[in-house]
Every structure is written in C-alpha cells, then in structure tokens.
Amino acid sequence: MRAGLAVGIASVIALCILGLFASDYLLEIATLVLIESIAVVGLGFLTGFAGRISLAQGALYGVGAYAAALLVTRTGLPPLVGLPVAIVAASVIGTALGTPAIRLSGLYFVMSTIGIQQILWILLMHWSSLTGGPQGVRGIPALSVGGLVLDTPARFYVAALIGAVASYLLARRVIASRFGLFLRAVSDDELASATAGVAVLRAKATALALSGGWAGAAGFLHAYYLRYVHPDMFTLDLSVVFLTMAMFGGYRSLEGMLLATVILGGASEYLRPFGQFRLVAYGGLLVLSMMFFPRGLLAVLPIRWRR
C-alpha cells in the first residue's frame, strides 16, 4: 500500500501546484477532466467491479446537471442545495430505469442502457415546460460556497479538485466495504455469490444507485462550470466517452480510470489542432486498447497494485 499512498499524495500536491501556476486555459481543461473523472469513477462501480457496462452515464450526468440548473434558476434556493438534489435525482432515475434491466445478461443490459440514454435525452430535449427543451437552461449564477463566489477558472478549479478527490476517496471506501466485496464476488460468479449468501440483485441495484449518484454530482459541477446546460451536451457520444475512459482505465482499478480520464480528456484537447483527425485518433485509441490490453491500462504496467 505504501507505493499507492505516496503516488496518491504526490499527484494531489501536483494538481494543487498546477492550480496556482497554470494559465486559465489549462485550468479550464483540468477542471473539465476533474469533473468527468467523478462520472467515470461512478461508472467504474459498474464496469470495473460489477462486470456490467452502461451507456447511460452521459444521460444521468445530464440529469444531475439539469437538476442543479433548474433548481437554482427556477427556485430561490442557494446553489449548494442543488448538489444533494442532483445526486438523488440521478441516482433514483438510474436505479429505477436500470434495476429491471440489470437482472438480464451483460449484453442485454448494455442494450437497455442505450435505450435509457436515448429516452432521457429525448425527454431533456422535448419536455420543454420542465427543462426548457432546445433552449437549454441559461443564466446559471456562479457557484457560491459560504459567501465565496467561484466565478474565476482558478477558484472553480479548486472546487472541482476537491470534488474529484472526495469522489475518489469515497469510491475507495465503497470498494473496501463489504458491499465492494460482494460486488466483486457477484461479478466473478453470480450463482456462487447467491449460494454464499449475497443478495445479488440488491448488490447490483446499489451499484447502479452509486454510479447514478456519482454521475449526478459530476453533473452538478458541470452545470456550474459552464453555467449553461443544453440537451446536446448529454448525448450517447458523452456516454461513449465515459465508457471509454472507464474501460481504458481498466478492470478493478479506480486509479487506472483516473489516469485514463486524464489521458483521454487531455488527448481530446491536445489533439484539437488536428480538427477531424482528433476523433479518428480517439476511435483508434479505443479499438487498439480493447484489442491489445482489454484488461485496461494499469494491467499493462508492471507494478502490482496490492489491494
């Protein structure tokens, strides 16, 4: 564990230093990557630990963003109230829609998450009375936490950093808990888990609820980062990006997922001058990584992460 802890602390310090000296542009990218890492870690409960892949994380991320945006623009409540609402909303919708499907085999579950993603997107786009439909939701005020208004890239970066670190630490505790153990057992062998006394369906539903909750929290930050939400930000493409980062990050490795988010998040920005080629490279990265190291990034690196 020594090595893991040292690397962890070092990276957090590095991220703080980055916050102090980096230009606003780098901060904007870093903030987006940190926010996306929360949604990817949430998805990791399903892909990395429950052995299920979901293509609805983008829509649940959107549910969180809309919950935060609508709450602050339609009611007088302070922004921070939006965080628990976003988490609960995304978690409840994710669980309600996902649980009936999670009983199905892996392949059928993926299929149903595509349906869920598209249905949620269509509702965001066409339920105009609630979501503002194609106009999106504008005029989201800057996030203010106890009087401190986070309206500059640097300040918001700090909020995103705290969010991402908290998300990672909480996720580690979830995986270390008995639920995490049961989840891994279910992913290895559902039947044996049942006859070993594990409530299989409840474990899967909890994984769904957690991944939805994390997506909601990330959506909340997204809403206050862009201060404008629009249905086209939460399409199937976003779910593909999140799934890629989670799968690329690897099996049973939260650290791998964070690393993948940084690499792929950064790549989509760094490759920007290449215009269209950027997306071709992105697709290629995806295919090649699945062809040559399906167990994900850290499975390739020699160091053994003792858990």
Place this chain on the structure above:
Amino acid sequence: MLAQLLVGGLGTGCIYALVGLGFTLVYRTMRMVNFAQGQVFMAGTFLGLFGAQQFGLPALPLLLLVAVISFAVGMLLERVVFRRLYASHEVFVVGAIGLGVMIENGFRIVYPEPLPFPKIFGAGVYHLHGAVFQKTYLWILIVTLVLVAALHVMFAYTRTGRALRAVASDGEIAATMGVNVQRAIGATFGLSFAIAAVAGVLIGPLYFVSPDLGDMVGLKAFSAAVLGGINSVVGTILGGLALGLMEALAAFYISTDYKDLLAFAILVLMLLVRPQGLLGRVVPVKV
C-alpha cells in the same frame, strides 16, 4: 393520406430490417453485437455515391459491386480487428463502438458536407391512390425481398449456409465436423457488412449522404432486431418493418418530437418483457 404514411413507413422499415439483419447474423454466430453496423450502412451509401458518380454505374451493377466490396471489407475487418475482441461482451462492444467512431470521422474528413445522391433508381414518383412516393421505394421493397429470399435459400440449401448455421448453434461441435469455423465467422461478418452496405445504397436517393447518416438508423435497426428477436432472421425482418410502420404512424398521429422515443421505449420494454424478442428462441443459460 394513410397510404402515404404506410409507404414511407414500409420504406424505412425495410432499411431497419436490412441493417438489423447485420446485427442478427453476427449475434447468432458470436453472441456479440457489432455496434459499428450503423457506420457500415453509411459507408455503403458513400461507396454507392462514389460508384455512381465516378463510374456512372447503373443501379444493379452498383448494388452488386458495393455488396462484393463490403463483403471483402467485412471479412478483412473480422480477421484484423474483431477476432481480437472476442475476449468478452464488454471488450467487443467498446471495440466495435471505437471502430464506428473511426469510420464516421474518417468519412467526415473526406466528405465534410452532406451531398446529394444521384437518382440511380429512377427519378420521378409513383402515384398510388393518394400516396406519392419516389421510384426508389419500389427498389427498396424489391431488393429487400430478393435479399431475404436469397438468404433463406443460402442458409437452407447451400453448403456454406449449413456451415454458418452449424457455427451459429455451436462453434466447437461445428469444428469437430470439419467446418472451417474461422472462415465461417469471417463470412458471417462479410455478409452482415454487405447487406448493411446495400441498404445504404438503397437509402441514398431518399436522403442526403452525410457521415452522421448511420447513427440513428443503426440504433433503430438495433431496436428492431431486439423487437423481432435478435437471434432470428425472420424475426428481425418483421421487427424492422413493424418499427418502420409504427414510427411513421406515431409521428403523424401522436407527435414528431417523440417519434424516436417510440423505438427506444420498445427496445427497453422488449428487453424486460421478452429479451429473446417476439420470434426469437430462448437461449438456455447453462448453470
């Protein structure tokens, strides 16, 4: 007016059926779903456009040329890419999506703008008591029927057809009976690419050709395959036609906004109620 909707619905239904067949063929053989199928359909349209403009090929030879080329590409991609993705469902699904992203954006570089497709299936329209529709629709119906019949004959009576069916039921057993399983799987991918590409050419004259042509059609065809029964060829075709008609009617009588919602609501409902689809067989899961 109803006739107008039915013809339109039948036309899109045929396209969903053909693209859906691509999902079914691969699923029956490998229990995997190739999510790049929508992009293969789009690539077929561009291939048809290229053939029609550069070489001025008339309809039939163009369709055959596109079918042959896509079959070869399908076998090649199976050998180079898909064969390394059989590790698990997850790896295959994500790998296929990656391939789709590559294909779509590769074409977006070469063809950034939507292009009109020459009316190779005949310009002008037919009138059928009140309904007005392009000649292309007739071709779509005919080619779909021909393809379905050809598939049925091939599977029932030809050696390769029986080999493909053997591999579909159980790869190991087929291998012991001397079937070259790798080649059969390659042929299955080839076939699914060819059918989807032909559907792409057929749709050309109706819509503009653009790299995002395949996205929605791919997802809808997928829902149709699940509706009909993803492991049954007949089921998928009926599922495609049913979805096409339902969508056309829903768009007119309910609302165009929620037209797409219908396809995905059906997908989710079918998966919960009858994952094997209306006509699909229950695939027993060995305990």
Place this chain on the structure above:
Amino acid sequence: MMHRLAMLAGALMLLAGTASAQDIRLGTVIPLSGGGASYGASIQQGLDMALREINAAGGINGRKITLDVADDASDPAQSVIALQRLVNDNDDLVIGGWGSSQVLANMAVAERAGMPYIVVGASNPRITTSANKWTFRTLTNDNGHAARLAEVVSLLHFKKIAIIYDTNDYGVGLRDIFTAGLAKQGIKAVDVESYQTSDKDFTAQLTHIAAAEPDAVMLFGTLPAIAAIMNQARDQGIDARFLGAAGLSNEAVMKLAPQAAQHAIATAYFHVDTDATAKEWAARYQQAFAQANQAPRPSQAAPAYEALKLMAAPCLAQVGTDKDKLRLCLKAWHGTLFGLPPAEAHFDDTNQLLAPLVVEEVVGTEFKLLPGANQ
C-alpha cells in the same frame, strides 16, 4: 532529466504560436469539425481574405495581423474552452462565434475576461442584451429576419402559410417572432410542424402540411435539413412557395435541392447585385478561394470579412490594441456595409448592429434580388 524538461517546454512554446511580439493577434472561435464545419470554414475564409489585404497594405500602423484559430467542434462545452484558449493566448480581439448554442455558452468567457468579441455567425436575439459589455454582433438577429419575412408575406399576398421549424434555438426563435408578426397582420399559420436537426425523413410533417394546402411554407432551420424538406415536399406534390431566413441563403442550397429550391425566397446578409463594391468583392473572393478545400460561399464569408475590414481594422488603427478603447470605438462605430441596401448601420445599446437585410430568390443556380422587396 533536464533534457526532457527542456523538450517539454519547447513543445508548449510551439503550441502558443510563433507570432512575434508587436503583431496584432486576432482570435477566432469557429467550428472546424462537427455539424457546423462548412459554416466555420467560410468564416475563416472571410477573415483570411481581409487579413491578407490589410497586411499587404502594410498592416495597421505597420503592425501585421496574425490569426489564432480555435476549433469548438460545434459543441457548446468545447467552445467555452476554445474561447478561453484565445483569451489565454492574450489575443487583442476575437471575431467569430457560429451557432447560437455555442455563442450563448462561450460569450460569458469574453465578458469575464474583458475581451472584445464580434459575433458573426449566430442570430439568436438572446445573445445581445443590455448586459453585453464586450460582446458585439454584426448579424441582424432573428427578430429582424422574422419581421422582414412577415413584410414579404404581405407583399406577395400569401394567405395560407405553413411553418416547419427546427427545435433548436435558431428554429424556435424564428417561429415565435414570425408567428407574432403574422398575428399583427391578422393571419394565423394553417399548420406548424417541428423536426430534429439530425432528422432525415419528414414524411409525417409533410403529410400534415400537404393536408393544409398552404400557398407558402416557412423553413426555419439550416442545411441540410431544409433542403431535404424541400425535396421531399416536391416529391409529395406540395407546390407551395418556400421562404426561409439566413439558414436558407446559403449557396449550398442550389447543390442539395437544384429543382425543389427554385424561386425559394430568403433573407440574407449579403447579395452581389446590391452595389458595385459587393460585385467586385465577390469576384475577388471567388477567385481567391477557387481551389480551397471548401467551395467559396460569399453569403457566409461576407459578414466576417466586413467585421474585420470595415469595423475592427479602422478602430485598431484609431485606438490601437487597448481593449477598453477598442470596445468604446466599436460601440461608437457607424458606416455602410456592402452587399446590403444602402443604409447607415450602427450598434444599439445591446451591441446589436442595426443594419438592413436583403431579400433574395433562388433562380437557376444563383440568388437573385427579389424584385420589389429591396427598396
């Protein structure tokens, strides 16, 4: 270790561009990938042409202009990052912004950073409000288009009018304002249909419209959808006259719907036949970009060219690159634009340029001024 650090630093420098210190840095945030790629390319052509002409004539008070391009991939979230990069490269001003959703997301960056930002590619009215300090817009907004179209409808005595609109910001904005304009004339639309930007098949909507037997159909959307609608409408036997706003006044329409678009009427920001300068400019522009990857489209490139050549350049020459002085100079700017009916244009208190629109008609393979509509 040191060697690798030096290499990394070098790479970062490369990224920041190779402009020498005293050049004027013009930033532009446009879509070079995604759905708006063709529109972005035209805007860049307009800016490139103006830039080359200014530099060839010795630049502005001897300072050359360099272009710093940021691609937002037609995506609102990425357009925030793209504009932030231009601010970070400390450009002197930004001309660009295509797509109402993108501009509504990225203009906050310009307002926050105090960066003069001239929008040449989005027409949603909400972009220019009294709160605008640094964001200007040279395109007449949707209110102007809808009002002008309502005038044309009464001019040509259309009585049964159907509307089909894209459910994005652009379409919904036009629908609301146009419907209000019709109401003033005591006319109510006979049928109103909506569609998704990426839709390909419009049978259902067109069947409704056919039943209403309109004599005019308003197309509130952009290419390629509205071209597909015209084709499919003619296929279904609808022979009503098509009218549209800036989304329709795009030369690509003649390629996508050669027969169906005949005599379609559109409001536009530029037309060759309005004055001699326009004709001469269009010829030079066509010639300059004949071999370009993206075919030259005068109507799409003119606003960008004029924003730089006629507005930004004179102000830069007058007040230099001090951002606040530049803002005030732009705010006080007035003059006439070529390619439009002759009229004195200036910015109102919401930084919206008040300028006339031209009404044109598709005849054969080009746009002709609609007779009697451009006094």
Place this chain on the structure above:
Amino acid sequence: MLDVGSVQLSFRGVRALGGVSLVLHEGEVLGIIGPNGSGKSTLFNVVTGIYTPDGGTVRFRGQAITGLDPRAVVGRGIARTYQNKRLFPSLSVLENVLVPALRRERGGLLGDMLGLPLARAGWRAARARAAECLEFVGLAAMAAVGAGSLAYGQQNRLELARALALEPKLLLLDEPAAGLTQDERTEMRGLIERIHARGVSIALVEHDMRVVMGLCSRIVVLDHGEVIAVGAPAEIARDPAVIAAYLGAPEDG
C-alpha cells in the same frame, strides 16, 4: 431434518428428476450415489433453490422451502459446494471466505463507509470466523493468495471453507473428492468427519465408494432421476439393482 417429497423436474421434455423422495435425519451423513446424469447435482440445485421443481415439495426442519431463492435457502442454514468448483477467482482466498462470513454481521455499506464501531466490530468478527474456517481446512497460509491460482485440491478445500463460514446446519457436498490424489482423498475424508463431529448434518454426492462407505450411515441410489435403492452401505453394495445400474463392480468407482 430434510424431507424431499416426490420432486419432479424436466428441461424441455427431458425428465431430470422423476418423483425423487428421500429423508435426511438430524446429525446423519447421507450418501447419494448413482451413475453420471442420474440427477444428483440437479437434486442439490432444487434443494438449494437454483431450480424450482415442476412438482413435489422440499421441507427443511418442518418448513417448506420449495421455490425459495438460493439466498433464502442459505438463510435457513443449508450450504453447498459445487461439482465444478465455483470460486471467486479475482478475490483472495481470505476474501472468498469473508463473503459468506460477513453475511450475518451487522452494519452494511454505510456503516463501513462511515467506519462506525458497529460495522468495524462486524468486520473483526467476520475476519476471525474466516480465519478459523481457513485454519480448519488447512489453507490459513494461503490467505492472501488469489483464489484463481490455487491447485485443484486446494480449490476443493476453499469451497468447503466458504460453505463452513455460513455456519450451516446441513451441508450438501457435491463430489468433494473428485480429482484428488489418493492421500488428498483420505485427508478430505478426515475433514468431512471433523465437520460432522461439529454437529453438521451432511448430504454427500460422491463416486469414490471407499469415501462413501467409510462416511455414510445410509445411502440413497439414484438412476435416471429416480431412487432405486435406500439402505445401509453394506446392503447397498449387495443390492442387484444397484449393481445393474452401475454395470460393474463397485471397486472400479
């Protein structure tokens, strides 16, 4: 203790169990033998709730448990092992046993995450019980090893430890000695005796007659999904029907 009443089950026309009835008394070691495909494992799957029988009832300590889901059956105190060893390969040996051991401990996900004393106490108790079970089957030294890398003999014993961690009253063993070397079999026999000595009733499916004869007080013989003989080991060995079913002397089992 366990009362199986004329249980029937068929898969799409193929009759797996044709009205099997048997009784297992408290504290007994009941042997269940029969040629391959005679329905032994299927019977276990019915008792543990994996299959719901078409007909008949299963009663455990007087209460009907037919149709209960596997987890509820475990709740009643019935644990099992599998013919093809079903372990959790990506978990360590200790974790494999911790999964059942944690079942009855208090404090769930939230308790663990907040580090509540209640939850931590639960973990300590579970770890102790798991360690004790590993000790019992002789795998204590392998605690941190990944279950996927265990040798065949060790896999058998880990599955046994996992079942024991549930503190069952009735243990269903599905060919525990299969694939073991000679001395591993004797060791396994000793292990089963020690489990029985702790008051756990056992139902044992096994082909190795020496193991069966040595351990079981009574034997039930299944063939083609039906009970063809019940009785003491000595009688069963001489029963003509049993010999016919096996077509061969018991020695070559």
